[in-house]
Amino acid sequence: MQQRRHHKPVFNPSVVEQHLSTTEKSQEHVDLIFKALETLLLTKDLPRSVHEKLSAVVQPMNFHKGDVVIKEGDSGDRFFIIVQGHLDVTRSGKKVNECKSGTGFGDLALLLNQPRAATVTATEDSFCYYLTSEHFKVFLMQVRKAQIEKYKVLIRNIKALSSLNEQETYMIAQAMKPYNVLENTNIITQGEQGDLFYYIEKGDVEIIYNGKKVNELHSGSYFGEAALLHSALRNATVKSMGPCELAVVDRETFINLIGNVGARLEEGRKND
Incomplete structure (x- = not known):
């Protein structure tokens, strides 16, 4: 032999x-x-x-x-x-x-x-x-692995996405990409079409509704999740208060990865 x-x-x-x-x-x-x-x-x-x-x-x-x-x-x-x-x-x-x-x-x-x-x-x-x-x-692999695990925990804690199974959760977490913005930048603008979901890795943002500040979000928070489920106009402006490190995933990627589950999630969201 x-x-x-x-x-x-x-x-x-x-x-x-x-x-x-x-x-x-x-x-x-x-x-x-x-x-x-x-x-x-x-x-x-x-x-x-x-x-x-x-x-x-x-x-x-x-x-x-x-x-x-x-x-x-x-x-x-x-x-x-x-x-x-x-x-x-x-x-x-x-x-x-x-x-x-x-x-x-x-x-x-x-x-x-x-x-x-x-x-x-x-x-x-x-x-x-x-x-x-x-x-x-190895360092980059470790960082990326830790990022994906962090995103998985995030996704599981989002009510609108809570019915995703383990594989779907992993695929979305893996698809999330870094997105950095400078201080005083409009990340989303009220009235515009929404197609991105955002997670704040580091930094602070303010929520502005009809020109008036109504809230703040900080590291570990998220916004724009409704854009993953349906195409709709943004109901508020989100503006960076300083330099921000974000992670994002777009609606098209979300739908391509998990297919018809979007309809299932939307139905569950309406029944909440």
Whole structure:
């Protein structure tokens, strides 16, 4: 009998997940990490709540003057955030950039899955934080799993959606997407057609009816659920009181995922 050959997996979350631990950091370092995460191509589009979690798991590393941190042409397996020191970025031997406190580097190779585009060398003793590509993937998987579980709990507690079964609840939770808004932004406007349901991950909104503020909603609250069941005009305006991180799902996705259950939910809603 031919012996079956076993191949080492390219990515094994169970192996690296146990090493994805948090490290204590000073507030100064946390602020510098945030500054870098907001500009790195790999992380800038992630919501602030994810930046908070990511800042907790990046790992410390020291470099001495003259150390080559990454080398042009090598494969990239981690990205770095510098919080103390200085590094030069060179390409084909010529300086093209520099890295100071609060900046990151090495993310482009991970994002594009390409060799390092430049060499980065410490010009003085420097202190950085880093995360490997595998740890970053595991981190995103953990964040996404936690998000879905949180959305499932939310959906179960919405009266209009309470009759969804476990599979339907999971599908809707999985379909919810992040949606960020700036301060003083009309998220929905009274009288407009409604087709989105919103959950407030972080932030505060005010409810305005006929030009008058009538209520406020905060993190953990939701609004617009009626839009999932039927196409109707919004009966109030919802405006952000500051920057908000929301999760949304639209009516078309909702109907496509659960089909005729929409009619069942609507009937149950009328009978409440």
